[in-house]
Amino acid sequence: MSTFIAAFVVLLLFFLLMSIGYIVKKKAVEGSCGGLGVLGIEKACDCDDPCDKRKRRMEKEQARNELLNQNRII
Structure with missing residues (x-):
């Protein structure tokens, strides 16, 4: 039971640290810079x-992109 409590406390600590990082930087959690692009796959659905x-x-x-480009000021 003590292992479960310790694991739960560590998990809560990580969530607390990530939330503090979000509040300070105002930046969402992002993925790595790897992903499918590294494998040469342009999109998740790579079918013809x-x-x-x-x-x-x-x-x-x-x-949506066309509408945004039409209403763009710069």
Whole structure:
């Protein structure tokens, strides 16, 4: 039982430290600079013909980016 309590306290300590880091830096936790790009994969779904759900999501992203570019001041 003492091992469980010690592990729980250590976990809470890490959460506390990460939250303090977020509050101080105002920056979210990020992943590593590796990932799929290191393996030469451009996207998570590396298929030639994406599914309909992915196509709709890509169209929404493209429309949002076009709208942002239209309303950009600089």
